[in-house]
Amino acid sequence: MRNYVLGLITNRLGSAALTLLIVSFAVFFATAMLPGDTATILLGQAATPEAVAGLRAAMHLDEPAFFRFARWLFGLLQGDLGTSYVNNVPVAELIGARFVNTMRLAGIVTLFAVPLSLTLGITAAMFRGSVYDRIVTVLTIGVISVPEFMIATSAVLLFSVYLKWLPALSFASDVTSFWQVLKIYAMPVITLTFVVSAQMIRMTRAAVIDTINTPYVEAAILKGASRRRAVLVHALPNAVGPIANAIALSLSYLVGGVIIVETIFNYPGIAKLMVDGVSTRDLPLIQSCAIIFCIGYLALITFADIVAILANPRVR
Amino acid sequence: MANLVEIRDLKVEAKTDSGRRIEIIKGIDLDIAPGEIVALIGESGSGKTTIALTIMGYARPGCRISGGSVTVAGKDMVALSERQRANVRGLEVSYVPQSAAAAFNPSKRIIDQVIEVTRIHQLMPPAEAREKAVSLFRALSLPDPDGIGNRYPHQVSGGQLQRLAAAMALISDPKLVIFDEPTTALDVTTQIEVLRAFKAVMKKSGIAGVYVSHDLAVVAQIADRIVVLRGGEVQEVAGTNEILADAKHPYTRELLSAFEPKPRGESIVAALERKPLLQVNGLIAGYGPVQPDGLPLVKAVQEASLSLERGRNLGIIGESGCGKSTLARSIAGILPASAGQLTLDGRELAPSARQRSREQLRELQIVFQHADTSLNPAKSIEEILGRPLKFYHGMKGKARDTRIDELMDMVRLPKALRSRTPAELSGGQKQRVNFARALAAEPKLIVCDEITSALDTVVAAAVIDLLKEMQRELSLSYIFISHDLSVVEAICDEIVVMYNGRKVEEITPAISKVPQHPYSKLLFSSVPKLDPSWLDRLERDPELVKTYVQG
Amino acid sequence: RASNAVAATPKSGGALKAAGWSSSTADTLDPAKASLSTDYVRCCALYNRLTFLDQAGTVQMELAESVKSGDAKVWTVKLRSGVTFHDGKTLSSKDVVFSLKRHLDPAVGSKVNAIAKQITDVKDLDALTVEITLANPNADLPTILSQHHFMIVQDGTTDFSKGIGTGAFKMETFQPGVKSIFTKNPNYFKGGAHVDSFEFFAISDDNARVNALLSGDIHLAASIKPRSMKLVESQPGFALSQTTSGNYTDLNIRLDLAPGDKADFVAGMKYLINRQQIQKSVLRGLAEIANDQPVSPASAYHNADLKPKGYDPDKAKFHFQKAGLIGQSIPMITSEAPTSAVEMATIVQQSGSEIGMKFDVQRVPSDGYWSNYWLKAPVHFGNINPRPTPDILFSLLYASNAPWNESQYKSEKFDKMLVEARGLLDENKRKEIYNQMQVMISEEAGTVIPVYISNVDAISAKLKGLEANPLGGMMGYAFAEYVWLDA
Amino acid sequence: MTTSTTMSRSTGYRFSWIGMIGFAIILFWAIIAFLAPHIIPYPVGEIVDEDYFGPMSSKLLLGSDYLGRDMLSRIIMGARYTVGISLAAVCLACFSGAALGMAAAVIGGWFDTVLSRFLDALNSIPSKLSGLVVAAAVGSSLPVLIIMLGVIYIPGAYRFARSLAVNVNTMDYITVARTRGEGIPYVVFSEILPNIIGPLLADFGIRFVFIVLLLSGLSFLGLGVQPPYADWGALVHENIGGLPFGAPAVIVPSLAIASLTISVNLLIDNLPKKIRDRSA
């Protein structure tokens, strides 16, 4: 069993490396295709041709783009994320603290959202068709139908502007006590929980319903298992594959997709960093962020895939 | 002394998806005294499983107990709350489902499912439960009793799974055990061991039993009283001896008379035409990772060679788990053989079904042992039967509709079942749908894996007549895998006896009905007789039993 | 409404927190490269200029004691003595020479390279005297030197991440794209700031910025949208600070490409643009109606006699008909990048639809707008920040060789007048010429300038001492040095 | 459980009330979208109110937006984009995603590996980047927008469908179909699909919500809906400043989105069922 999982993981690591390479190339070509380069963009309105040429030369941007990309890729293999074109700071330094922030926020949201969604999804499935089920459905869909920026803005208006309970901004570095952590993270976490939970709730519900009417669940009930046990112990494991995938897909949003929350709460994470990178065509920064997002995503789905395979002995 | 179970005027109705109500159980009364074993027999679809389930206070989805009461140990199961019922289930009454394959959770290890009852009702610590389970496995003649629990349900044979389900029901020492066709998939030798084990366990603890079966001979060995059912109504209730000796009801008599094996008619196809249809040479198949020698770790079939001529039938018998289904699966190309050749009608057959031509696939059909897992639960019977008609024969519209009706007729299925899904059928009905689907292809050869195991003698006899008739008309051939020697004898020209993955003997009943191999002898002597004391008096050569029967 | 605070005695101490609207990893502490408001704010806190503009728009001396010239061509700058950098070194003329010469080196990527090019030579005459020689006479040099990019840095600096300057604050932390924190410089030559520390960052979402102010997280939210004013005003304890400057968003029609090559199209557009509606609906009154030329009323050179054209669809239709363009679909590029350009485009589009002119408004991404669309598309929008002098505006935007000639306006006469005015030391004559040039732009160029946009900063009532400045909001970005917190 | 169902023998389908209500709301919006140009009271770009974020009044039934334009007209026209584009895109994403996912589960092997890796890679490219590239390369048009939205959500639909199909693919009845010689399309659509259609539809419903919201995001990247028109998400976005005043301009489009997405999901949960039992 352990060997089997180990084999599975090494296998997946290989193909993950391949995926990373593909993504890295794709991101490179995408960046190269975008009109404008770092020098023109940095100079902005002041971009006269000669100024651009001068700055390009000064920033060593006059080498062929592919060359620079290849060099970055080699650097990466040695664990060096390169140096930002825009302000000559090592990319690792730019990413460092922000990456920690992103992971912390993602971690806290996961801690909240996953148990919450599973509970709601499973209970809705158990009482399928009941008023409870309908309320859960309407609320989950209602909540994600509201655009994220509106949830965040309403939360700020309510809790910060009118009630003055929570700060409107979430600078991660101001944290000194647990109480402060709560205050600072409360709104971003609520907003993101709203955003990512719906998919998990709905998919859990659907996947569990799909397995709840099977003979083995019936058999469990005839063994005297309570409804809860029949669902949790018998139906759920057979729905784990799709649920794990839904969770992975939802959570992957937390790595690179939280730009709105980062903007509104002024939370310094890497999603905003990536956007900055794109708008300044800062190739090493874009590439490094893309690789981080991709690794996060691959880690999640690989985990989901392994869980799914382990949960179904027949596909092993 | 108060009865353990009292059923009064029980009515169960089903609601079709258009809201129409159908009464499946039409008011029955039944008493079971403590320690008494009552058999329910009757036609397939007569409501045996439904009644058995009501004793658990349960009705299948779509069905509902619409009237009457079911009192178990003083509690009316109909009136209890779901929670209270759960306390009775598994603890006081336990149930061995008809379809063991579907009743096991595919993603959990067998042992965990077997001891789950003790966990739910907190009967004993897990380690103790595990030990008890292993001892039950041993009593039920399961191979590798210490290790088999660690497998997953799809890794054991049909008969093994059935016995594992029985162990699951017995582990909690309930007051009443409901066996729903517990030995349908067992070969006769194993069946004897299992029946003995049942009897011993039940006698020892004074457990009462409801024994649902289609097989009068088996029932005769174990039941104190027999209830004959038909169309959801009780036809006759009497003590076992009474029924066997002096059945009152015409239907009971019909059941009894169908038990007498009919002599096999002459082979229909003229000798001249005879040429080999299927040839199997040195076939090896099995499971698990491929070893350096190119063969699988667990070899379930070893070097099997068979030959079958057109218009003739081959029976395969052997103990549960000896590799019959595996052989059938490799012939059909589902489990590609690791070694050996297959030829059909003179042409080489690729080991894997994927590489075979559509025509080859049509000519060779397989009917799976597990009827319920091989029917798509999302489709109606109509669609299931209609597909091969369209796929192989391009039939459409009216023509197809009539053909579907014809097929259902052939296997004695009422037309009303056309629009149902498999979940709304009884065990035997599913088995017949499964068989009808193979017939629809109009093949040259059908590999039938236990197609009559869940059928009562009357319907089984009818199906066998049908097989013969079709053979006459279409010069079909069959490979007939069955535990039921009388059925095999009735229809097969050759009988192959398998033991432990190997072919041990080939018998031609027309020439000599006497088996030579000691295992075959044991097998033939183990066929139950319509005599209640047969099992108790049966004496087998202890040497043979020791060599060939596990436990 | 504006909080031109009554001169009260400033209080010392407190931690000032303020938010601008844009910040990214491109944030810099190099004044030559400063491009965003946040860069200006940071540079103002850390460095000083030779001169600066006061709220009346007149030049005042800062690091310079005097800036003088006889012919407007060779200028002598006398420096203040005893000014020290944060690291303790004394300011000398070497630092000034270095700071000014940097702008001429293309490798530096200076934003004012185009303006700085008129400086042909910078010499240090002695430790506190610098001589600047221009290519042609330019009487505006003291004003030019008041621009933020001409901040004085230490001689030889290559790494600007430390932010060593002579300014009122010292750098404590600087995280590009996140925030920066400054502490009071005790040795400041002007006598020190009022607040002990100053934290500055950007909140790009307008509502979030206002909300952060209202919830008390910050003391100042820079440049809020006109629509947020109502909310700020409705809350007690907050105020607005309005700055009228020459910022504008203009509709650029390139005269060298179709359809702008037909003079009637340009003429028609100047009548079709509904200036009143833009002022009232888009900018909610925070704007002054303009007349298609860049010198705003905030400037002393503004030509007040040049009356704005009224909204006149009939005249517009007449011109379009003459140009034969009615019924054609005219692409118009807009984006979120130039302030309010999308709204202006829809207003023009709607006015057009009423007279049968179809405008195909294409909203393109703000990302890369300035390098990909601005100056390039035949009909598009631009946004011009205020400049202190008409000379700078005209040479950047309307001279035939101007780097940002938005409509490709070419006029020899105009070019001659520009050079002539530049060298004149007689104010009245200059004003005369500038007035004429404004008329020429308004009539001939393809830039439709509907309004000058005012800037509004929302502040907490605790924040005192904030005044308007023609160089831009937040007191010309230099507010940190002047304001104080009233407990 | 609940008995909010109704039969219709004549149609051969069984409907549930909840599903019917959902369907009615969707139909309502579809009709609005279809008739939009004929029923708007004012041109969408016209400024009709001196004030902004105006309240509901008899002149402006849903108040005015941040420029003083009529909200009712803007929402009616917005329905065209939100309903039309989102439905087209979600169908594209879910149909192709689910079909590929099921095919990958059935075919397995290299096909599965290569397709899975490819779609993983596709999903890993930041959508802002790809949006900008597409906007720059092919410019903006409704088909481009629909394809872009679809492509963004194909990998998710694919993964989910594949994870469901992998489980079903191990069942005996699939083996039966394959030994019959059935082709991949039949196995995928007739044997596997009916068994996972429930979860797939739920996935469809959620993805629809995502797409409705993402639509406005892509518009800001320069793809798709162009001024003066705006989809509902964009309406909420541009009027978000009205939130502190509780302006209808921000509340109503949010409600419109919620009504549509909730209806789609309720309909999906309560789709009419074909009645198999046709005997009297």
Ligand SMILES: Nc1ncnc2c1ncn2[C@@H]1O[C@H](COP(=O)(O)OP(=O)(O)OP(=O)(O)O)[C@@H](O)[C@H]1O
């Ligand atoms: N959900 C349902 N809807 C309609 N009819 C049903 C439903 N479930 C079962 N039936 C019918 O009820 C009858 C009794 O079924 P039951 O399973 O009790 O039969 P059985 O006696 O156990 O038969 P077998 O020996 O074949 O297992 C059958 O005719 C079956 O078709």
Ligand SMILES: Nc1ncnc2c1ncn2[C@@H]1O[C@H](COP(=O)(O)OP(=O)(O)OP(=O)(O)O)[C@@H](O)[C@H]1O
């Ligand atoms: N997937 C599997 N992995 C490992 N072992 C298996 C697997 N399937 C079957 N076996 C084992 O192979 C042996 C042969 O199984 P098979 O199903 O062919 O038996 P059978 O003769 O059909 O028995 P029965 O009459 O009980 O159906 C059994 O011991 C069984 O436990």
Ligand SMILES: [Mg+2]
């Ligand atoms: Mg039954």
Ligand SMILES: [Mg+2]
């Ligand atoms: Mg078998």
Ligand code: NI
């Ligand atoms: Ni039998």
